[in-house]
Amino acid sequence: MMLLSFGFLIFLTIVFILYWSVFQESAKSQNILLSVSSLIFYGMADWHLLFILIFSILFNFYTARLIARNTMNERPYFLLTGLIINIGVLAYFKFSGFFYAGITSMLGINGNSYDSLHIILPIGISFYTFQAIGYIIDVYNDRISPCCDLLTFTTFISYFPKMTAGPIEPAEHFLGQIEKKREFKYHCAVDGLRQILWGFFVKLVIADNCASIARPIFDNYMHLPASTLLTGAFFYLFQVYADFSGYSNMAIGISKLFGIQLMRNFASPFFATNISEYWKRWNISLSSWMMRYVFYPLSFTLRKFEKPGLIFSIIITFLIIGLWHGAKYTFIVFGLLHGLYFIPVLLAGKINREEVSKSSQLYPEVKDIFKMAGVFVLAMITIIVFGAENIRQAFHYIAGLFSFSIFSAPVFPDHTGYLRAIVTLFFILIMMSVEWIQRNKKHEMQLDSMKSSMLRIGIYYAITLAIFLCGSEVHIDFIYSQF
Amino acid sequence: MDRKEISRTVQGILIDILHLDNFEMKENMTAADVPGWDSLSHMVIISKVEKEFNVIFKLRELSKLENLDALIDLIQQKS
Numbered sequence: 001m002m003l004l005s006f007g008f009l010i011f012l013t014i015v016f017i018l019y020w021s022v023f024q025e026s027a028k029s030q031n032i033l034l035s036v037s038s039l040i041f042y043g044m045a046d047w048h049l050l051f052i053l054i055f056s057i058l059f060n061f062y063t064a065r066l067i068a069r070n071t072m073n074e075r076p077y078f079l080l081t082g083l084i085i086n087i088g089v090l091a092y093f094k095f096s097g098f099f100y101a102g103i104t105s106m107l108g109i110n111g112n113s114y115d116s117l118h119i120i121l122p123i124g125i126s127f128y129t130f131q132a133i134g135y136i137i138d139v140y141n142d143r144i145s146p147c148c149d150l151l152t153f154t155t156f157i158s159y160f161p162k163m164t165a166g167p168i169e170p171a172e173h174f175l176g177q178i179e180k181k182r183e184f185k186y187h188c189a190v191d192g193l194r195q196i197l198w199g200f201f202v203k204l205v206i207a208d209n210c211a212s213i214a215r216p217i218f219d220n221y222m223h224l225p226a227s228t229l230l231t232g233a234f235f236y237l238f239q240v241y242a243d244f245s246g247y248s249n250m251a252i253g254i255s256k257l258f259g260i261q262l263m264r265n266f267a268s269p270f271f272a273t274n275i276s277e278y279w280k281r282w283n284i285s286l287s288s289w290m291m292r293y294v295f296y297p298l299s300f301t302l303r304k305f306e307k308p309g310l311i312f313s314i315i316i317t318f319l320i321i322g323l324w325h326g327a328k329y330t331f332i333v334f335g336l337l338h339g340l341y342f343i344p345v346l347l348a349g350k351i352n353r354e355e356v357s358k359s360s361q362l363y364p365e366v367k368d369i370f371k372m373a374g375v376f377v378l379a380m381i382t383i384i385v386f387g388a389e390n391i392r393q394a395f396h397y398i399a400g401l402f403s404f405s406i407f408s409a410p411v412f413p414d415h416t417g418y419l420r421a422i423v424t425l426f427f428i429l430i431m432m433s434v435e436w437i438q439r440n441k442k443h444e445m446q447l448d449s450m451k452s453s454m455l456r457i458g459i460y461y462a463i464t465l466a467i468f469l470c471g472s473e474v475h476i477d478f479i480y481s482q483f
Numbered sequence: 484m485d486r487k488e489i490s491r492t493v494q495g496i497l498i499d500i501l502h503l504d505n506f507e508m509k510e511n512m513t514a515a516d517v518p519g520w521d522s523l524s525h526m527v528i529i530s531k532v533e534k535e536f537n538v539i540f541k542l543r544e545l546s547k548l549e550n551l552d553a554l555i556d557l558i559q560q561k562s
Contacts, residue, residue, distance in 0.1 A: 141546040276523055291522040299526040300542050303533075310526065346523070 003164065003250050004203070004475065011041065016257055020184050027181040031155045034178075034258065038158040042123070049122040052089065053158060059085060060132040061153045064139040064146040075140055082136045090129045093121050098327030126324055127166045128157050130289055135171040137293055144172050152178055161254040165247055165480040167265040167285035174260075182259030187448065192256025194445035194460075195249050201463045203246030206431060208472030209424040210239035216413040218387060221397045225405035228412065229397060231421065237376075237383045238428055240479060241269070244283065247478045249443065264442065268435040271364070273371035275341040275378065286324070290317050310346055315339035325386075330394055334386045341378055423470060484562050489536070489555050496531045500524060510552040536562045 002008060015037045023033040043050045063082040067075050135156075138144045147153040155178050162169060217224060217232030224232075248265035255262045265285050272278035279287045295317040302309030315336065322335020364372065381398060388394035412418055431444075438444045447456050494508040501519040514520040520528065532554075533539060538561040548554050 141543055143546055276521075280521070288522075295522060296525070297542055300529070300545070303526050303530040306527075306530065310523070313526075314523075 002477065003247065003254075004200075004478075011037070012254065012257075019258055024181075024184075027179060028151065030182060030258075031151050031178055034159060035151060035154040038155070038160040038163060041160040042158060042163060045123050052122050052125065053128065056086070056089070056128060056132055057150075057154050057157045060136055060157070061147065061150055064136050067136060067140050068146045079136060079140045083133065086129050086133050086136075090125060093125055095327040124163045124165065127168055128163065130168050130286075130324075131171070132157060134168070134289055134293060138171055144175070147171075147175055149179075159255075159260075161251045161258075162262055165244070165251070165478055167248060167251065167263050168289050169262060169285070170289075173263060177260050185259065188256050188259060191446065191448065192253040194447060195253030195256065195443050197253075197460065197463055198443070198445040199246045199249030199251075199253060201246075201467055202242040202249070202431060203478075204467050204471035204475070205427050206424065207239050207242035207246055208474060208476050209420060209427075209470070210235040210242065211476045212414070212472055212474055213412070213417060213421050213424060214239055214387075216417070218393075218397070220413045221393070221400060224400075224413070225408050225411060226401050226403040227406050227408050228410040229400050230406065231410045233380045233384050233397075233401075235421070235424065236387050237380050238424075240383060240386070241266070241282075242431070243476070243479045247480065249445075252443070268439055269379075270376055270432065271372060271436070271439065272375050273368050274345050275338070275375060276345055278375050278379065279338070286321065290321055294320055307346060311343055314342045314346070318342075329391050330385050330388050333391060333394070334382050337382045337385065427466065427470065484536070484559065486555060486559060489558050489562075490551075492535055493532065493551065493555060493558075496528060496535060500528055500531060508551065510555060511550055513550045532558065538562050 015033065019030060019033055023029040039050060039053070042053055060082065063078060063085075067078045067082070070078060135144075135147075139146045147156070152175065156169075156171065156174050159169075159174075214232045214236035217228055218236065221229060221232070245266035252262045252264070263285055265283060267281040267284065269278050269281035272281055295313050298316060299310055299313035302313055305312070316339075318335040318339030319332060320335070321338070322331045322333070325331040325334070384397050385391075385394040388397060410421075412421065414420075434444050438446065447459070450456055490508065490510065494506070497503060497508065497517060497520070498506055501517065501524060503518060506517075508517075514525065529540065529545065536558050538558060540557070540561075544557060548557065
């Protein structure tokens with residue numbers, strides 16, 4: 001069941017009503033409803049996959065308790081077992097095809113294709129597995145106590161708003177909220193609904209329209225001028241951003257309806273003036289997870305090597321970020337490129353400059369606009385690799401950009417391309433303007449300080465109208481739900 | 484070593500690494516309160532602290548630190 005379906009709307013309404021009526025008595029009853037409905041939500045995609053989710057819940061619940069119960073000398077064995085099993089299960093589902101293809105090609109076997117293995121990637125497995133790994137490491141490091149209640153832990157791992165594509169919640173943030181009874185707060189629920197509305201807007205009006213422009217360009221890149229390839233990369237970057245940030249806004253907004261705050265996952269990444277700042281704003285839950293559990297211990301181990309140690313750690317961290325997306329060389333190169341982007345920043349020691357968008361000025365300074373454009377171009381190059389079918393396509397696509405045809409007018413393979421591009425560009429500008437105006441708020445639609453109710457209602461109508469009139473007729477599944 | 488002296492040295496390290504102007508350190512400050520103290524600069528700071536006080540930290544010890552006060556306690560314990 002996808003977030004953008006009528007079935008989900010019915011499901012959400014039923015759970016919401018039950019949650020604040022029949023099940024509102026205690027934290028326990030609220031968690032019973034959330035756990036059961038989350039397992040139903042998950043099982044409706046494919047009930048076989050429920051076994052893997054339930055295994056992950058039980059395994060990590062008891063592993064954390066074993067870690068906490070044992071002496072300091074014995075703890076590492078339990079942690080190691082926990083890590084091996086979690087990563088092993090994840091790797092089996094994500095990478096067996098990659099290795100199968102590699103081995104069969106190495107041995108020159110042309111037999112059964114990988115598809116014949118029938119290995120389906122369980123929805124959200126990368127997200128809930130990382131959440132569980134973070135939890136057992138935190139217990140090992142005494143950052144948190146192990147959860148004593150299996151019901152609470154089941155809610156933490158399986159909570160349906162974040163199940164499909166995150167955010168990857170830190171245990172300390174989430175468990176603290178669901179261990180106590182949640183009270184209905186009208187302003188929190190309304191804030192959530194506003195955030196859902198914004199999520200719908202960026203997904204349906206921007207992401208899906210960008211996809212209709214970018215996909216045909218990626219599919220026909222060999223025959224198109226550089227200006228069109230640049231246009232394709234531009235819209236693809238906005239597609240990925242709007243798709244994932246739109247999803248994240250919906251997930252966070254839905255969760256607010258149940259009185260549970262999820263962590264922010266995007267914070268206007270295109271206002272970043274260097275790559276370090278960009279990653280503090282893009283897929284925040286994944287990047288902060290990687291920083292805490294991969295970069296931090298690695299750079300600690302290598303700290304005596306100073307900057308070279310830091311550079312090595314960041315490259316390894318980003319290679320893993322790339323691999324997390326799946327077993328494709330394009331993802332590995334995507335991660336590697338982002339890791340390499342950090343080198344000049346680390347060498348120049350400019351990782352700590354104050355963020356421009358935090359300041360209260362009306363417009364950014366010209367030099368900051370150039371820096372933002374620079375980061376955008378770097379992000380655009382890597383997103384070509386991310387979206388390409390293979391490395392060869394990515395290389396040819398990027399090479400195709402270096403041509404005098406960059407000065408020609410873009411040609412769209414689709415006859416509606418020009419009009420769609422202009423309309424979508426207009427909405428991208430609207431989105432970026434809203435992000436700039438709201439840059440110091442918790443999300444783009446935080447309107448609680450807006451006094452005029454007429455203005456607020458006007459904004460709701462305008463967004464709804466834009467969704468109905470300009471939303472793409474072709475709906476693309478959320479990109480990150482496949483990871 | 485005297486706690487005040489440790490505190491002064493840590494403040495100097497932060498100013499030096501993070502290029503801070505007019506920075507006055509308070510012991511209940513967390514990394515989030517110090518401009519520019521992020522996951523990338525963290526290990527540079529820790530490494531400098533280790534060298535300056537001639538101490539070696541364990542990863543688990545660092546993971547549990549909640550604020551500068553706790554860091555100063557840890558340095559005092561080890562030095």
